[in-house]
Amino acid sequence: MDAVENSITNTTETNGNGFEPLILTFCCYWCAYAGADLAGTSRIQYPTNTRIIRVQCTGMVHPNLVIEALTKGADGVLMLGCHPGDCHYLEGNLRAQARADAINLMLEDFGLEPERFRLEWVSASEGPRFAQVVTEMVEQVRKLGPSPYRTQ
Amino acid sequence: MAARLAEEWFAICGGCEVTILDIGEPLLDVLKQVEIVHMPVLMDHKLYGQTGEGTEMEIPAADVGLISGGIRSEEHKKLALEMRKKCKTLIALGSCACFGGVPALANQFTTEEMLEKVYRGSVTTETNGLPHEQIPALTDRVYAVHEVVPVDAYLPGCPTTPDMVANALIALLEGKPLPALSSKSVCDECPTKREKKAVSTLKRRLDAPDFKPGAPLSEMRCLMEQGILCLGPATRGGCGGSDGNPRCIRAYMPCEGCFGPLSDKANPMVDMMGALSSIGLDPKQIPDRAATFNRFAGAGRLRPTPRR
Secondary structure, X not given: OHHHHHHHHOOOOOOOOOOOOOEEEEEEOOOHHXXXXXXXXXXXXXXXXXXXXXXXXXXXXXXXXXXXXXXXXXXXXXXXXXXXXXXXXXXXXXXXHHHHHHHHHHHHHOOOOHHXXXXXXXXXXXXXXXXXXXXXXXXXXXXXXXXXOOOO | OOEEEEEEEOEOOOHHHHHHHOOOOHHHHHHHHEEEEEOXXXXXXXXXXXXXXXXXXXXXXEEEEEEXXXXXXXXXXXXXXXXXXXXXXXEEEOHHHHHOOHHHHHHHOOHHHHHHHHHHHOOOOOOOOOOXXXXXXXXEEEEOHHHOOOOOEEEOEOOEOHHHHHHHHHHHHOOOOOOOOOOOEXXXXXXXEOOOOOOOOOOOOOOOXXXXXXXXXXXXXXXXXXXXXXXXHHOEOOOOHHXXXXXXXXXXXXXXXXXXXXXXXXXXXXXXXXXXXXXXXXXXXXXXXXXXXXXXXXXXXXXXXXXX
C-alpha cells in the first residue's frame, strides 16, 4: 500500500503543456519484471509514464491496491504476469485473471473507465512485448484524459 | 453522586435504545448510579423549554453522552454539536451512529433522486408533493457521528449488544478506560468448519444452510463455502460477547456486516469482491455489490455512481 502511494505522490508529471498520464505497473518477479529488464537492456524505447512495482506474483495483487492507485491519482494501472501455465506458483496468474473481472466491475462503481485497468501476460523473454504493452496503455489512457480522482 | 447521562437519537429505528433496556439485571445496578438528564425516547425533556418559551437549545451538561443514529438533517447536526459541547464522554451507540448504518444506503443516490423516488416516483405513493413545513433541511448525505463531531468510543452493532453497552457504562462509572473493540474479524471468531473448497454458485440469501439442529456449530460447514454470502471476512468481530461465537452464525444465518469494517480506511466491497473472485466465484453473480457489502458502513463509503 505504501509503495503504491509513494509511486504516485513522489512523481510530478507536469511538463507544462498537455496531459501526461501516470501509469502504475505491477510486474511479477519471475516473468514480467525480467521482461521489463530485457526491454531496458535491449535499449528498446518506450514511454516514461510508467512506474513499475515489482511483486512476487500477480496473484498477490489484491483489488485493493488497484483501486487505491486509481483513486489516489494514478491514471491507469497495468498488471503484467506470466503467461497462463507459466506461473512460478502454478496458478497465481489465473487467480489474478479471476480478480481482474471483479476489478473491472468495481471500476464502474468508482466511476472509472474500464480501459484504465489492463491485465497482460509478458514473459521474461518478451522485452519488445513489454514495451509495446506499455506504449499502447499510455496512448489509450492519454486519449481518456486524466483520472477524475487526480488532484494536481 | 450519580453520573449524569444524556442520550440523543438521530436517523435510527430505536433498536439501540431497546438494547439499553435489554441489558437485563445489570441495568438495575447501573440505574442506581446514573441520573438520566436528557433522553427524548424516554422522557419529556424539550429542547427549548417545556412550552417552547426558550430561545436557546438546552441540553443539560452530562458526564456521559450517548448518540444513536446517523446524521441526516441540519437538526441532527446542531444537536450533535450541542451534545459534544455538553458531554464529557461521547459514545456512538449502534452501527448508524458509528458508520451510517442502513439509512446510509441512501448515500448511493443524490438527495434529489431519493426524494423523487420516495415522494413521487414510487407507484404506491400518492403524490402530494414534498413535505416542507416545520421540518429541518436534509444534509447532502448521511454522516456517521464522528464525521461531524469527535467521538470518544464506538459501540457498533445493529442493534448493538447489551453486553457491550453494559460493559461500557460500568467501565465509565468505575472510572476505568472503555473496553476496546475487537481487532479480529468475524471469521477469526467463527467456529464453523472450513474445507477450503472453491465456491462456484451462490445460494439465495434465505436458502437454509446445511446443518444438524442441536449439533454444535463446529460441525456446520462454513456458510460461505456452502454458497451463502457471509460478510465475516471483512467485518469486525466481538458481536458474540461472552459466548464468543458470532451472533448471526449462532442462528445459522450469515454475517451481514453490522459491526462494520476492520479499519476506517477499509472498503468492504473491494475486500469482499477480491476475496470472492479469488476463490473461484464469478463476481457478476453477486447481487447489488455496493449495497450488499456496505450495508451498515455506507457513510463515507457509498456515494452516487459518478457519471462519466
